[in-house]
Amino acid sequence: MSKLDFPSTYRSPETSRLEYFYDRPGTMPGQLHLSEDAPPAELVSIDYDRDSFSRTIIKDPETINEYLKTHTVSWIDVLGLGNNATWEALGSIFNLHQMLVEDIVNVPQRPKVEDYQDQLLIIATMVILNPDRNGFVKEQVSLVLGKNYLLTVQEEPEQDCFHGVRKRIELDRGIVRKQGADYLAYCLLDAIVDGFFPVLEYYGELIEELENEVITRPTRSTLEKIYKIRRELLTIRRAIWPQRDAINSLIRDGSDLISNDVQVYLRDCYDHTVQVMDMVETYRELATGLMDVYLSAVSNKMNEIMKLLTVVSAIFIPLTFIAGVYGMNFDRSKSPLNMPELGWYWGYPFCLALMGITAGSLVFFFWKRGWFKSVI
Amino acid sequence: MSKLDFPSTYRSPETSRLEYFYDRPGTMPGQLHLSEDAPPAELVSIDYDRDSFSRTIIKDPETINEYLKTHTVSWIDVLGLGNNATWEALGSIFNLHQMLVEDIVNVPQRPKVEDYQDQLLIIATMVILNPDRNGFVKEQVSLVLGKNYLLTVQEEPEQDCFHGVRKRIELDRGIVRKQGADYLAYCLLDAIVDGFFPVLEYYGELIEELENEVITRPTRSTLEKIYKIRRELLTIRRAIWPQRDAINSLIRDGSDLISNDVQVYLRDCYDHTVQVMDMVETYRELATGLMDVYLSAVSNKMNEIMKLLTVVSAIFIPLTFIAGVYGMNFDRSKSPLNMPELGWYWGYPFCLALMGITAGSLVFFFWKRGWFKSVI
C-alpha cells in the first residue's frame, strides 16, 4: 500500500464543466490524473524555529529529507500539481498513502479532513476575488500535517492568500515561530477562510446595487444578474459548507497532531466559517427575495403600460365614434329626420362641445381614480 | 500567551457593509483592529454587596485591582472599544487570553459563549429601537464573567438597555444585591433579550399597516417596504439565533462560575429568546405571504384595467364600424343597390336604433358577467 504506481493518463478537458473531479467509469481507484508532459511542481521549503529561518527553492526532492530531520517546523509548499515524477518522489519521502495522493492530485475534491494515523490530510477550497472584479476564482489547497512538517499543495501557483503568513514567519511577528506545524496549519486555514470575506463583500455590494435597480428600472439584464448571483452564491456555499464540517471534525475528533493550544485557535477559525455560511445564506435569501421583487416590479410596470393604453383608448375611441356618426352620408334631402344636426346653425359647435364633455368626464373619471399619477 | 502585542492598525471603513468583522487576508490572527488615535475607553466600576454600593469612573485602570480584591461583586463597564492602551491594561489586570480580546474588539462577532477555564466570554447582540422609529441599531455587547467580577464592553457607549439594572442595584430592588456576578450577568442578558421585543413590536405594527395597503392600494413603494421588512427581519434573526444557542450552551454545559440558582433564571431568559425567535419566524412568514398577496393584488388590478379597456373597446368599436359603413361614398345615382338606406325616410333613426341596440346588448352582456361591479 506504500508503493504508488502512476500510469500515464491525462486530465480530460471535459471535466472542467463539472464541480468535482471524477474518474471516468472504468478507471482504477487511486489513479492520478496528471498529464505525462506536465512540468514537475515547484517546491519551496520554509524552515523555521524560534531562532532560525530559511526559505529555499528545492531542486532535488531528496534534499527534503534533510529538512525533515534538522529543523523544528518544515513547511513544504508544492506550487502546481506537478507530474507523476513529483508524486513518486514526494510519496516515498513523506510515505503518503495512495488514496491521500489521489485526493490531492485529482482536483477538485470536496473539502474534508482525513486521518491517516501519523498524517492528517486537510482538503480546503480557497476563493480569491478576481482583480477585475468580475467574480472569483476557486482553487483546491491540500494540507498534509505531520509531526514536524506541513506539506501544502496548491492547484494554481500564481496566486494564493498565504503571503501574510509567510511574512509573519520571516519577520517573526506574532507567535507563529514559537509554535509547531499544527499552528502553521491553523494559520493557513484561517487565511483561507478570511479569503471568503472580500468575495462576499463584493456580492453584498452587487445585491445592494440590484436592490435599487430591480425596483426602479427592471430590465432583462437585471434578471440575468440576479440569476448569476444566485448561481455563484451556490458555488460559494458548496465550498464553505463542507469546510465547516471539516474544521468541526478537527476540533471534535481531535488528533495527536494538534495540541490543545491550537484547538483554541481552531475554534476561532470555526466561528469565522460559520459567519461566512451565515452571510452566504443571508445573501441567498436576499437574492431569492429580489427575484420575487423583480417579478412584482415587472407586473407593476405592465400595469402602468396597460393604464396608459386604456386611458388613451377609453378617451379617444368614444370621440372617434362621435366623429364617425357625423361623417355618415344619410340623405338629408330625402327626409327631415336624416341627420338634421348637420344642418343646424350651431351643429358643429354642438358636436365639438359633445366631444369636449365626453373627453372631460373621462379624464375626470381617470383622474379621480389616480391613474394619471402613475402613468405620466 | 498572556502577553498581548498590539500592532498599529485601523478599522477599515469598507468593512461596514459586511455583517461580521473579518481580518483582511494576510493579517495575523489575534490582532486587534483599533485605531491608534482612538480615545481610551471610559471605564465605570459599580461595586456592591448586600450592604455597600459604590459607582466610580475609573481614570487609572490599575485601580481596578483594588476593586477586585475588596468588594464582593465588581462590575467593570467599558464604554466604547477604546484603544490598544486600554486593552493592554485590561488584558494584564484580568489576565485575558489574546483570542478573547480579539472577539471583544473586532466587532461585530456572532453571539457565542466560550469557556476560558476561570473566565466565561459571552458575546451578545443588543438591538435598540431607533427613537425616530425608522428601524433599529445593532451593537455588540461582550461579557467576561469571572469569580467575583463582570467585565462588560459596549460598542457604542451612547445608549444601552442596562439602565434598569443599574437602578435596581443602586436602590437595592429585587435580589440582585444578594447574588453574585453570575446573577448580574443574567440580569444584563435578560435586559438584552427584552430589548428585542419593542423592535419586534415595531415590525408587527408595520406588517399590520402593510396588510391593509397591499390589498387595497398596492403601489411600487409597498413592494419596497415589504422587501425592506424581509431584509431587516433577516438581520434580527441572524442576531437572535446564535444568542439562543449561546444561552442554551450556558444552561446545558454548566460552568463553575454559574450557580444552580442562576441556572433557573437563565432558563427563563432562554424562554424569552425562543419567544423572540418564534415571533421573528412568524413575521418572516407573514412578510413572505404579503409578497404573494402583493403579486396577486397587482394581477387583480391589471384584470380590472383590462376589463375597462375591453368594455370600452367592445362597445365602441362595433358602433364606430356601423358609423363607418354609412360614411361610405357609394354612388347611389349609379345603382338602386348602392346604400339605399341613406335615402330612406327613417334611415338615420334606423341607424341610431341599430347602434343603440348593439350597445345595449353589449352592456347587458357585460353587466350579466358582473364586469361593471369591479370596473367602476
Add this chain to the structure above:
Amino acid sequence: MSKLDFPSTYRSPETSRLEYFYDRPGTMPGQLHLSEDAPPAELVSIDYDRDSFSRTIIKDPETINEYLKTHTVSWIDVLGLGNNATWEALGSIFNLHQMLVEDIVNVPQRPKVEDYQDQLLIIATMVILNPDRNGFVKEQVSLVLGKNYLLTVQEEPEQDCFHGVRKRIELDRGIVRKQGADYLAYCLLDAIVDGFFPVLEYYGELIEELENEVITRPTRSTLEKIYKIRRELLTIRRAIWPQRDAINSLIRDGSDLISNDVQVYLRDCYDHTVQVMDMVETYRELATGLMDVYLSAVSNKMNEIMKLLTVVSAIFIPLTFIAGVYGMNFDRSKSPLNMPELGWYWGYPFCLALMGITAGSLVFFFWKRGWFKSVI
C-alpha cells in the same frame, strides 16, 4: 427566594399587539405586571376523593390551608389573574417560586413545563371557538401540580373548556374520583387539546368553501380570506407546537408527581397534540396551495378578458378599415382610376360581401382555436 415583592405596576396596553408578554426594557425579572386596582381573583375550590365531594367559593385564601390538609385532591381554580394581594396570599400558601408566579401572571407565555422540585408548572394555551364563528379566542391556562393539589389559573374567567371535567367529578363518572391530582391535571390538559379540534374543523370548512370560490370566482376578498386563514393557522401552530414539546417532556422526563398509570393517559394526550399539529400543517399547506391556485386563476381570467378584447378588435378593426376606404373622397370625375368601385352597380353589395367574408373567416379562425368556448 421564598418572599415575593410586588411593586405596583400596570399591564401596558401596547403589549396587546405582541404574541408574547415582555418586560419593558429596564424592569426587574420576576416582577408581576398587574394593575394595582384590579379586583382580586375569584377562587373556587373543588375538593374530592372516592367518597366525598365539595365545591366552595373561597373568600379568604387562608382557608385553602384547611383544604390542603383534609382532603385527598384539592383543585383550586383561580378565575382571572387577580392582583398583587391575590398572589401574595397564594404565593405563601403554596410556597411558589418568584419565577413561577411571573410565568403565571405575565401572560401570554409560551407553553412549557417546568419542574420546581415539589411542584410542576404547566403553561398551556387554550383556544375556544368564537360563538359568532368569526375566529377563535386564545387564553393562557397555568397548572401548578403538587402532591395532592392542583392550582389552575385562567386568564379570562368567562369561558373555559373544563365544564365536562367538573361535571365528571361531581357526578363521579369515569375514574377521576379514584385517581390523584395528576390524573386531574391530565383531564384538564386533554380538555385543552380537544378544544383545538372544533377550531380546526371551522378552518377546514373555510378552506373547503374557498376551494370552490378561488377557482370559479376569484375576487379581491378571496385573497384577503386566504391571507387571513394563513395568518390565523400560524397563530394556532405557534400555540400547539410548544404544547407538544411540553407534554412530551412530561412523558419523557417523568416526575415523582405523575404516576405510571397517568403516564399511559398522557401518551394518549400527546397523540392528540400530534394530530392537531398534523392537521394544522395540512391546512397550512392547503392554504399555501390555494394562494398558488388564486394567482393562476387570476391569470386565467385575464386570458379570457384578453381573448374577448382580441376577438372583438380583430374582427371589427379590419371591417372598419374597409368602411374607411370606401369613405374616402377621391375625385371620381378627375380620373376613372379614382375609386371606380363606388360607381359600380353592385358596388355596395360587393363591399358588404367583402366585409361579410372577412368577418366570417376571422370568426372561423377563432372558432377553430376554441376561443369562443372560454370567452362567451
Add this chain to the structure above:
Amino acid sequence: MSKLDFPSTYRSPETSRLEYFYDRPGTMPGQLHLSEDAPPAELVSIDYDRDSFSRTIIKDPETINEYLKTHTVSWIDVLGLGNNATWEALGSIFNLHQMLVEDIVNVPQRPKVEDYQDQLLIIATMVILNPDRNGFVKEQVSLVLGKNYLLTVQEEPEQDCFHGVRKRIELDRGIVRKQGADYLAYCLLDAIVDGFFPVLEYYGELIEELENEVITRPTRSTLEKIYKIRRELLTIRRAIWPQRDAINSLIRDGSDLISNDVQVYLRDCYDHTVQVMDMVETYRELATGLMDVYLSAVSNKMNEIMKLLTVVSAIFIPLTFIAGVYGMNFDRSKSPLNMPELGWYWGYPFCLALMGITAGSLVFFFWKRGWFKSVI
C-alpha cells in the same frame, strides 16, 4: 382499570370533515363513540397451526375463549366497529385496557404502535383504490397482538386487502402456517403497505396525463386537477408517514411478542413503507412543479393572445388612419392646397399603394421578429 363503562353516545356526523377523531370538548377520556343502536360487529375466527385449519363465524363471543386455549394461532377478525355490547364482551375476554379500546373504536386515529405489557396495539391506515378509479378510500385497521392470538378490527367490513393472506393460510402456501401470530401480524401489515402502491400508481398516471395537458392546453379544469392531486397526496402522506414511524418503532424497540425471525420480515416491510413515502414525496414535488408550469403556460398563452391583438391592431390602425385622412372634407374649391391628392389622376392607386407598403413593411417587421410562428 380493567372494567369498561360504555355510556350511550353516538358518533356525531360533523366529525366526518376532520382528518382525525376528536372528543367533543367536555367528554370523558376513554369514552367510546358508538351508536347505541349499531349492530354488533361480525366476528370471524381463523384458527390454525402446522396441521389444522378452521374458519368459523362466531355468534357468541364467549366461545372465543375456547379458541384461545386450544389452537396455536387464533386470528379473530372483527368486521365493523360494532356496538358497546361487542366491546364489553371482547374487552373482558382479551382483557383490553380502556385506552386501547378507545383507540380502536374512536376512528380515525393516527397510525401508531403502543405496548400494553402482554399486548401490542398496532393502528394502521389501509387505502384501497376505488374501483371506479376516482380516488381511494381510507380505513383504519387495528391489530392487537397477543401471545398466540391476533385481534384485528376493520372500520368497513365490505372490502379489505387481506384476501391473499386468508387464502395462503387456508391453502398452506408459504411459511405462514409454520409461524406464530407475530408472523401473521407482519403478513397483514405487509398487505396494508402493499395496498398503497396501486393507489400511487393511479396518481402516477394522473400526473403523467396532466404533464401533457398542462403544456399543450392549460384550462381551468387542469388547475382544479392539479390542486386535487396535491390535496390527495397530502392525505396519503399523512397516512404513510406515521405508519413508517410505527413499524420502525416495532423494529427498534423490539417486544417479547415478536420473534427475531419476524424482525427480518418487518425490516422488509419497513423498506416498502419508505418506498411509498419516497414516491409520495416525488409525486408531490412533481405536482408542485406542475403548478409552476401551469402558471408559466398561462402566461405564455397570454403572450400569444397579446401578440395576435398587437399584430392586428398595429397593421390596421395605421391603414385606417390613412383612409380617415382621405375621407376628410376639406373644400378643394377654396384652395389648391386642400387635399390635392383627391383630384390626382393616380390619386386612388397611390393611396392604395401607400396602404399596401405600410401594411407590407409592418408584416415584414413582425415576420422578422418571428411573431407569426407562435400566433397562427
Add this chain to the structure above:
Amino acid sequence: MSKLDFPSTYRSPETSRLEYFYDRPGTMPGQLHLSEDAPPAELVSIDYDRDSFSRTIIKDPETINEYLKTHTVSWIDVLGLGNNATWEALGSIFNLHQMLVEDIVNVPQRPKVEDYQDQLLIIATMVILNPDRNGFVKEQVSLVLGKNYLLTVQEEPEQDCFHGVRKRIELDRGIVRKQGADYLAYCLLDAIVDGFFPVLEYYGELIEELENEVITRPTRSTLEKIYKIRRELLTIRRAIWPQRDAINSLIRDGSDLISNDVQVYLRDCYDHTVQVMDMVETYRELATGLMDVYLSAVSNKMNEIMKLLTVVSAIFIPLTFIAGVYGMNFDRSKSPLNMPELGWYWGYPFCLALMGITAGSLVFFFWKRGWFKSVI
C-alpha cells in the same frame, strides 16, 4: 427458511410506471416475480488470486461449488434476472435467505445494505448515460458478499460499467488481485458511483444551454425542457440518496466481511457519493431558479408586446380621431360656424400639421421614457 418455493408468476407490465417494485396486494411475501418461460440467467465466473486468473461461462450452476472451494476470490456475475430454476440452484449453492433473493429479483428496490450474518446484501442503482444522449437508463445491481466470493446480479446484461474492473483483474493492474472479495465489492461500488458523473455532466450542459435560451428566447419548449430536467434530476436524486445511506452504514456499522484496509477505500467511495448528491442538489436548485427566470422572462416579453401595442395605439388613435372630425359632414352652407376649417385656404396643411405635432409629441413622450429601446 433455507428452502425456497417459486410459484409460477409473471412480472406484470403495469409495474413499469412505478418507481419501485411492489407485490400486487394479495401476493405472498418472499415470492419471486419471474416469468416461467424466461431464459435462465447467464452465469460468468471470474476466479483469481495473486497468481492465477480464470474466466469461465458457467453452464451447470453446480460447478460453482468447485470454484468456491478452490480459488481465493470467486466473482460470480449473474447476467439477467433469470428464471425460477436459476434461483433454486443459486439459492441452495450460496444458501441464500428467501428475503435476500426476493430483493435481488423483484426489481427495482431502493438501494440498501442488509446483513445476513455470513453474507452482506448490497442493493445499488447503476445509471448509464444513453449513447444517443437523450437521457439515461437505470438498472439495479445486487451484490452478495461472502467470505471469499462475490455474487453480482444485473438486471440488464447488455451494458454495465464493470468493464474497467474486469480488465484490471485480468491484466493484474492495481492491487485488486492482492485483495479479497471485499475489495472487489468496493471496486464495483466505486464504478457504479463513478457512473453517475457523466450523467450529471450531461445535465450540467443541458442547464447551461437552457440558461441562455430562457433569457433570450423563452418558448413553450423551454418550459418543457426545464420541467423534464427537474423530473429527471428527481429520479437521480432518488437513486443516489439511499446509496449514500447504504455506503455510510457499511462504514459505520462495519462487518466481519470487510477488512479495515477496504474501509479506507469505502470512505473514498462515500465521498464520491456525497459529491454526486451535492451536484444533484445544485442542479435542482438551478433548475428551480430557471423556472423563476422563465416566468419573469415571459412577463418581460409581454411587457414589450404591450409597449408596442400601446405605442402604436396611442400614436394613431388620436390622429384617426382628428381625421374623423374633418370627415364630418356638417352643412357649411347653413352656418358659418359649421366646420369653417374646411373652407380655409390653409385648411388641409393646417390639419396635417396638427396631426404631425400630435404624433411628434407622443413619439417624444415615449422616446423620453425609453420605450423605443426595448420595443424595436
